[in-house]
Amino acid sequence: MDGIRWCDLPGHGQQVPNAYENADGTIIATENAEVKALYDKVLAASAKGLSANLAQWSDDWTGSFQRDGFATMVCPSWMLGVIEGNAAGVKGWDIANTFPGGGGNWGGSFLTVPTQGKNPDAAKKLADWLTAPEQQIKAFKSKGTFPSQQAALASTELTGTTNAFFNNAPTGKIFSERAQAVKVVPFKGAKYSGINDAMQQAIARVDIDKTDTAESSWEKFVSAVKALG
Amino acid sequence: MPTPTTAPANGNSWRQKLSRLDVLISPYLYISPFFILFAVLGLFPLIYTFWVSMHEWNLIGGQGDFIGFDNYTHVLKQEFFWRGMRNTFSIFLLSSVTQTLAALALAAVLNQNIRAKTFWRMGVLLPFVIAPVAVGVIFSKMFADQSGLINGVLGWFGVDPVAWHAGVLQSHVAIATMVNFRWTGYVTLIFLAAMQAIPSELYEAALLDGANRMRQFRSITIPMLRPTIIFVVITATIGGLQIFDEPRVFDQSGLGGSDRQWMTVTMYIYEVGWGAQKSFGRAAAVSWLLFLIIIAVGVLNFLITQRISSGDADKTPEEPANSTMAKEPVA
Numbered sequence: 001m002d003g004i005r006w007c008d009l010p011g012h013g014q015q016v017p018n019a020y021e022n023a024d025g026t027i028i029a030t031e032n033a034e035v036k037a038l039y040d041k042v043l044a045a046s047a048k049g050l051s052a053n054l055a056q057w058s059d060d061w062t063g064s065f066q067r068d069g070f071a072t073m074v075c076p077s078w079m080l081g082v083i084e085g086n087a088a089g090v091k092g093w094d095i096a097n098t099f100p101g102g103g104g105n106w107g108g109s110f111l112t113v114p115t116q117g118k119n120p121d122a123a124k125k126l127a128d129w130l131t132a133p134e135q136q137i138k139a140f141k142s143k144g145t146f147p148s149q150q151a152a153l154a155s156t157e158l159t160g161t162t163n164a165f166f167n168n169a170p171t172g173k174i175f176s177e178r179a180q181a182v183k184v185v186p187f188k189g190a191k192y193s194g195i196n197d198a199m200q201q202a203i204a205r206v207d208i209d210k211t212d213t214a215e216s217s218w219e220k221f222v223s224a225v226k227a228l229g
Numbered sequence: 230m231p232t233p234t235t236a237p238a239n240g241n242s243w244r245q246k247l248s249r250l251d252v253l254i255s256p257y258l259y260i261s262p263f264f265i266l267f268a269v270l271g272l273f274p275l276i277y278t279f280w281v282s283m284h285e286w287n288l289i290g291g292q293g294d295f296i297g298f299d300n301y302t303h304v305l306k307q308e309f310f311w312r313g314m315r316n317t318f319s320i321f322l323l324s325s326v327t328q329t330l331a332a333l334a335l336a337a338v339l340n341q342n343i344r345a346k347t348f349w350r351m352g353v354l355l356p357f358v359i360a361p362v363a364v365g366v367i368f369s370k371m372f373a374d375q376s377g378l379i380n381g382v383l384g385w386f387g388v389d390p391v392a393w394h395a396g397v398l399q400s401h402v403a404i405a406t407m408v409n410f411r412w413t414g415y416v417t418l419i420f421l422a423a424m425q426a427i428p429s430e431l432y433e434a435a436l437l438d439g440a441n442r443m444r445q446f447r448s449i450t451i452p453m454l455r456p457t458i459i460f461v462v463i464t465a466t467i468g469g470l471q472i473f474d475e476p477r478v479f480d481q482s483g484l485g486g487s488d489r490q491w492m493t494v495t496m497y498i499y500e501v502g503w504g505a506q507k508s509f510g511r512a513a514a515v516s517w518l519l520f521l522i523i524i525a526v527g528v529l530n531f532l533i534t535q536r537i538s539s540g541d542a543d544k545t546p547e548e549p550a551n552s553t554m555a556k557e558p559v560a
Contacts, residue, residue, distance in 0.1 A: 055480065056481075059376060060373050060376050063373070064376075193505055194504055197484060197504075201482075201484070202487075205488050209392070209487050209488065210395065227308070228506055
């Protein structure tokens with residue numbers, strides 16, 4: 001393991017109910033002590049050399065899968081295919097049933113029914129049917145999309161799944177338990193993605209580009225969030 | 230008596246009127262397609278964008294209150310707007326200057342009597358066929374900071390890896406390279422076509438006067454290319470200041486770098502309009518500011534290129550003419 005550094009982007013933000021915005025949409029990102037503490041924690045780890053200093057999804061990051069560029073990464077259920085594709089031919093990947101601070105949700109899909117539609121009621125029924133546990137299990141078996149319904153998480157068809165590429169890890173059981181560990185549904189208002197982009201850039205300035213210190217980068221984050229108003 | 234004269238006159242005058250109308254209106258009808266297209270595709274969007282820029286206008290919510298020039302004052306106060314300006318001008322200068330000079334040199338070479346002329350002439354245009362985004366994706370891989378081909382090759386010569394995605398100038402050079410890769414061939418062909426239209430007598434006369442290749446190029450080719458150079462510089466200005474595709478795909482987030490090292494003005498327009506702010510009003514205001522700046526720079530470039538070239542053009546006819554006079558008696 002010597003010489004191989006760790007890659008861990010903050011999934012922690014997903015455990016704070018109101019990280020960037022209050023429930024009424026007012027932006028609190030720059031004054032929230034929890035956010036600042038997480039920011040400092042991630043950059044302190046980076047300063048200790050625990051980061052691989054790679055921008056996620058960049059060509060360097062993709063290439064690192066083949067060159068042992070990092071040792072661990074956060075792995076939501078939809079990441080399995082990404083890892084398997086990028087690390088094709090590399091042996092030794094496995095999944096740990098753990099995440100600091102409990103559970104966290106990194107992404108997912110939603111079905112929206114616009115009120116302007118001609119048949120919103122029928123559309124709601126269709127959305128209900130599509131997201132019912134039986135259909136979610138079918139989708140999981142066909143394409144690996146992980147179910148969101150509590151009832152589907154208990155299905156033996158799901159919990160019995162293993163993944164050969166990841167050392168036959170019981171992926172169904174692991175992700176089912178990780179999903180049940182999610183206790184917080186973070187509030188995401190209109191500016192959430194803009195603020196989150198600014199936060200990722202703030203971390204990248206220090207961790208990846210090294211063009212800023214943690215302090216100067218935080219100041220730029222504050223002004224970037226202000227500019228969103 | 231008056232009735233028979235008026236009756237045919239009446240019929241005549243109706244025809245005459247029609248034919249007069251034909252003479253009067255037809256020319257306008259013939260040229261109208263351009264003006265109708267221009268009005269629909271050029272003028273209307275321009276004016277409508279200005280109208281949008283005077284309002285609070287949300288991507289989803291649509292038209293809001295009329296707020297005059299508030300969008301303009303807001304945008305002008307934004308740090309990212311000015312950084313976008315800096316990046317746009319820097320990338321524009323790096324790409325258009327090298328592109329024009331390289332194209333001039335290439336065209337001069339292609340204008341010589343070389344083997345497999347058509348092959349080379351087609352060859353320089355080849356990169357132009359590739360879509361800008363495809364160029365961007367491929368070059369972004371080549372310019373990857375750690376695993377890229379270019380840093381790898383530099384490494385063979387003992388050069389430290391260049392931080393293409395972290396440094397301001399480095400990223401601009403990388404993006405200008407993509408732009409040049411695509412456009413140099415196209416500009417070369419335009420120059421080449423103009424060079425071939427230069428009458429060969431001029432070169433023959435210069436040859437008799439003992440002017441070498443370099444002198445011929447400087448005193449005949451460049452001045453004769455003046456209108457073409459002006460055209461190339463103006464189109465490069467319009468295109469260069471609107472550069473979007475290549476910097477947009479230079480990294481995965483498409484925001485122009487963690488410190489907006491390579492975020493151009495058009496990327497800023499996109500971010501303001503379609504990003505978290507979803508403000509079409511502000512995006513329209515930036516668009517109009519960019520429009521005014523492009524006009525200003527275009528006029529400036531026109532004046533500069535005209536001065537430089539015509540300065541040469543004034544000199545050239547005299548000097549060879551004098552020297553011919555001086556030589557003729559000797560010969």
